[in-house]
Amino acid sequence: MSDLTRLTISQARAKLRGKEITATEITEAYLSAIDRANPALNAYVAVTGDKARDMAKASDARLVKGEGGALEGIPLGIKDLFGTEGVHTQACSHVLDGFKPRYESTVTANLWADGAVMLGKLNMDEFAMGSSNETSYYGPVINPWRRSRLDTVVMPTTHQGDGGFVSAGGTRTQRSLDNAQLVPGGSSGGSATAVSAFLCAGATATDTGGSIRQPAAFTGTVGIKPTYGRCSRWGIVAFASSLDQAGPIARDVRDAAILLKSMASVDPKDTTSVDRPVPDYEAAIGKPIKGMKVGIPKEYRVDGMPEEIEALWQKGIAWLRDAGAEIVDISLPHTKYALPAYYIVAPAEASSNLARYDGVRYGLRVPGKDIVEMYEKTRAAGFGREVKRRIMIGTYVLSAGYYDAYYLQAQKVRNLIKRDFENVFAAGVDVILTPATPSAAFGIADEDMAADPVKMYLNDIFTVTVNMAGLPGIAVPAGLDPKGLPLGLQLIGRPFEEETLFQTAAIIEQAAGTFQPEKWW
Amino acid sequence: MSVDVKTVKRVARLARIAVSEEDAERMTGELNAILGFVEQLNEVDVSGVEPMTSVTPMDMKKRRDVVTDGNKAADIVANAPATEENFFLVPKVVE
Numbered sequence A: 001m002s003d004l005t006r007l008t009i010s011q012a013r014a015k016l017r018g019k020e021i022t023a024t025e026i027t028e029a030y031l032s033a034i035d036r037a038n039p040a041l042n043a044y045v046a047v048t049g050d051k052a053r054d055m056a057k058a059s060d061a062r063l064v065k066g067e068g069g070a071l072e073g074i075p076l077g078i079k080d081l082f083g084t085e086g087v088h089t090q091a092c093s094h095v096l097d098g099f100k101p102r103y104e105s106t107v108t109a110n111l112w113a114d115g116a117v118m119l120g121k122l123n124m125d126e127f128a129m130g131s132s133n134e135t136s137y138y139g140p141v142i143n144p145w146r147r148s149r150l151d152t153v154v155m156p157t158t159h160q161g162d163g164g165f166v167s168a169g170g171t172r173t174q175r176s177l178d179n180a181q182l183v184p185g186g187s188s189g190g191s192a193t194a195v196s197a198f199l200c201a202g203a204t205a206t207d208t209g210g211s212i213r214q215p216a217a218f219t220g221t222v223g224i225k226p227t228y229g230r231c232s233r234w235g236i237v238a239f240a241s242s243l244d245q246a247g248p249i250a251r252d253v254r255d256a257a258i259l260l261k262s263m264a265s266v267d268p269k270d271t272t273s274v275d276r277p278v279p280d281y282e283a284a285i286g287k288p289i290k291g292m293k294v295g296i297p298k299e300y301r302v303d304g305m306p307e308e309i310e311a312l313w314q315k316g317i318a319w320l321r322d323a324g325a326e327i328v329d330i331s332l333p334h335t336k337y338a339l340p341a342y343y344i345v346a347p348a349e350a351s352s353n354l355a356r357y358d359g360v361r362y363g364l365r366v367p368g369k370d371i372v373e374m375y376e377k378t379r380a381a382g383f384g385r386e387v388k389r390r391i392m393i394g395t396y397v398l399s400a401g402y403y404d405a406y407y408l409q410a411q412k413v414r415n416l417i418k419r420d421f422e423n424v425f426a427a428g429v430d431v432i433l434t435p436a437t438p439s440a441a442f443g444i445a446d447e448d449m450a451a452d453p454v455k456m457y458l459n460d461i462f463t464v465t466v467n468m469a470g471l472p473g474i475a476v477p478a479g480l481d482p483k484g485l486p487l488g489l490q491l492i493g494r495p496f497e498e499e500t501l502f503q504t505a506a507i508i509e510q511a512a513g514t515f516q517p518e519k520w521w
Numbered sequence B: 001m002s003v004d005v006k007t008v009k010r011v012a013r014l015a016r017i018a019v020s021e022e023d024a025e026r027m028t029g030e031l032n033a034i035l036g037f038v039e040q041l042n043e044v045d046v047s048g049v050e051p052m053t054s055v056t057p058m059d060m061k062k063r064r065d066v067v068t069d070g071n072k073a074a075d076i077v078a079n080a081p082a083t084e085e086n087f088f089l090v091p092k093v094v095e
Helices: A009-017 A023-041 A049-064 A106-113 A189-196 A213-219 A253-263 A307-322 A335-356 A371-382 A385-398 A404-426 A447-451 A453-460 A464-469 A498-512 B005-014 B021-043 B073-077
Strands: A044-047 A075-079 A117-122 A148-154 A171-177 A202-207 A222-225 A245-250 A293-297 A326-330 A431-435 A473-480 A486-493
Touching: A009 A023, A009 A049, A009 A253, A023 A044, A023 A049, A023 A075, A023 A117, A044 A189, A049 A117, A075 A189, A106 A202, A106 A253, A117 A189, A189 A202, A189 A213, A189 A245, A202 A222, A202 A253, A213 A222, A213 A473, A213 A486, A222 A253, A222 A498, A245 A253, A253 A473, A253 A498, A293 A307, A307 A326, A307 A431, A307 A473, A307 A486, A307 A498, A335 A385, A335 A404, A335 A453, A335 A464, A335 B021, A385 A404, A385 B005, A385 B021, A404 A464, A404 B021, A431 A498, A447 A453, A453 B021, A464 A486, A473 A498, A486 A498, B005 B021
Parallel strands: A075 A117, A075 A202, A293 A326, A293 A431
Antiparallel strands: A044 A117, A148 A171, A202 A245, A222 A245, A222 A473, A431 A486, A473 A486
């Protein structure tokens, strides 16, 4: 039998239901792939082998009886931000040392109710704060993609092939992988790497400013951040509550649609969960986009954007036009203010949400001479640099005398950003096409980004607007850059019109194909 | 606006994060870089604009005022670093 880890969720689903394979077989295949790859890629921070085997066994019993759920027997990885009962849940922070919740998040409970199998918990930036997965207490995740270069090799005249291109003069060009390690993006870097490197069939992720879409773009995977309120936030470690949304990272558009269908729900335990039935997202795939109005926002053409990103965007426009869509130029005038407004709103909410880590109720405690010293020492030892930086910014902008100048101003600007989108949608635009990121994946320990936190923040320049306005956005792989690294396009939709995103993303996928890294790990 | 080391130490105190002299110096530079970046928001004309209070236009869900959960003391203290008989233990706060 061929490698079961290579099956997409839709393929595995068919084979499981057809009794060609068992949940136990596919689960074992993933567990041994994780065993071999994790030392090199560091995607998992906890592997739940025994639990996975038990869940797979139960799935097999249901499959035999023909009672399988929508995800019966499908092995998934779970971002460490999701509360999973009795299982490592630390948001990849030291401050939550040893935390094993006594409850299950609504999103993961929905997945298990549909029969999915949990392989383990995935690495991420600490408290989802980061764009490279380098702020994790558990160390960086490595991108399975590497840069490659084209070498000209002189060939003996009798040989050719091996996947290279034969040229007229007896030479051929050959791609060889560069050894430099790249980041998978963040904060859902473990999810993106695990999906891209075939260490799970799909993964849960969360997105506060781009944390699903940027890593998806960096790893050639599909990631969707649904509309704010579509997935319950109950049981997910909170970062910035008005921006956080859960969503899947998957190998193709169909798999993302299958996963979102199970993750999304109406939840009385989350007051921001919206009372709307969850549609069958998969049914949107394959529908024509003839006559659909696609907006191209001029503000997303930023200074210093690499040529290949612009070229990719143009290719995307051409694919959608060829499929019958009407392309219209649009303006979202407050785009440039989204990132600065985000760096007030998100840290402000984070400083409040993270006040609970005080060494009393869970996780790490560092003793002090009195209770305040205990708080201060615990938080100093438990939080990493980026998290402290954001708590400090948030505390400052919310402190007496500064609230109006910073927080109130940012929340007003946020309404203007939202209004920009509303105007465009009111004018008949169905979906907006932009690049997903301003560059391809960059190197681990990039010196420029380490020296200036704002440089790292600029990674989210195209994705953060969507969180500020609460809209759905999907990143879909659209090609490779000249160094052989994946690049993604982003589609932004009207609130709760995720179906339009899947429908349109499927057209891009059909034109661009799917992308897998060459295995070196 | 920019912050000095003294302000950074005051904010760290408010945030209950112990900082060394060296940390405070480093954070001052980092915070000023971020505050410099967000400064551009001041050029936006927000006259007549309400601050956002709800991402999705919806009424906040309400539930009946009844007990739906509880009797989970053991679960609640299960992850605490120090407990005694379902109480959280903290350093002495009252003399």
